Amino acid sequence: MNKSELIEALAQDIAVPHREAAAITNTVIDTMTEALARGESIEIRGFGSFVIKNYGSYEGRNPKTGKKIKVSPKKLPFFKVGKDLREQVNKNR
Amino acid sequence: MQTSNVTRKELAEVVAGKLGYPLSSCSDIVDRLFNAMKASMLDGSSIKLVHFGTFSVRDKKPRKGRNPRTGKAITIQERQIVSFRPSKQLRARVNRQA
Numbered sequence: 001m002n003k004s005e006l007i008e009a010l011a012q013d014i015a016v017p018h019r020e021a022a023a024i025t026n027t028v029i030d031t032m033t034e035a036l037a038r039g040e041s042i043e044i045r046g047f048g049s050f051v052i053k054n055y056g057s058y059e060g061r062n063p064k065t066g067k068k069i070k071v072s073p074k075k076l077p078f079f080k081v082g083k084d085l086r087e088q089v090n091k092n093r
Numbered sequence: 094m095q096t097s098n099v100t101r102k103e104l105a106e107v108v109a110g111k112l113g114y115p116l117s118s119c120s121d122i123v124d125r126l127f128n129a130m131k132a133s134m135l136d137g138s139s140i141k142l143v144h145f146g147t148f149s150v151r152d153k154k155p156r157k158g159r160n161p162r163t164g165k166a167i168t169i170q171e172r173q174i175v176s177f178r179p180s181k182q183l184r185a186r187v188n189r190q191a
Contacts, residue, residue: 001133002141009129014122023112024122029145031107035099037186042099047127048175052187075187079148079177088135089150089173 003029036077046084053078101127134175146179 001009003025011021032042036050043049052075060071081089105119114122130148133140139149155171179187 001130001138003143006126006129006133006140006142009132010122010126013125013129020112024108025126027108027111028104028123028126029142031104032099033145033183033186036183037189039187040097040099044101044127047131048177050177077146077177077179077183077187079146079175081175085131085134085175088131089175 039075044082046082048082048085049080050077051080052076142180144180144182146177146183148175148177150174151176 004022007018007021007025010025011018014021032050035042036052039052041049041051055074055076057073058071060069061067062069101120101123105116105123108114108123109116109119112119130140134148134150137150139147141147150173153172153174156169157166158169159166
């Protein structure tokens with residue numbers, strides 16, 4: 001499923017035009033992106049949570065050449081699936 | 094470090110404030126949006142949201158593990174997990190602000 005399919009599913013579910021469902025979906029995703037950009041975490045009950053993890057700098061290697069390189073500190077968003085969803089995904093096979 | 098936490102409530106408030114629907118409908122709408130995403134994953138199909146990232150359902154093979162408390166060998170059964178891969182844009186956004 002891509003974003004426009006998600007928008008279409010929402011539009012049908014709540015019976016609004018595609019354009020409105022698109023505005024809603026984009027607002028939610030943008031709000032989540034901005035929160036993560038500010039370093040905030042997101043917690044959606046039954047779905048999962050996002051936290052920003054900080055990684056320190058370390059010495060890595062270019063896998064192709066084997067040359068040592070310094071990897072600068074970085075932040076990465078990390079998603080932890082919620083209990084409900086985790087259990088349902090596992091059951092549902 | 095105490096950082097604020099965004100929940101469905103905040104998302105509903107932003108949707109209400111930006112698009113002018115009543116707050117009560119927005120809570121329901123936000124729930125339904127996440128439910129649509131859950132339904133897709135329970136269907137086994139991944140969700141690709143451009144500029145944000147991809148949620149995918151992956152199969153994990155059974156493997157041997159140990160009960161950390163008793164040290165007893167156990168088999169961890171095959172299972173399905175949800176994984177999220179942030180998009181390039183999201184990773185860049187997160188790192189932009191120091």
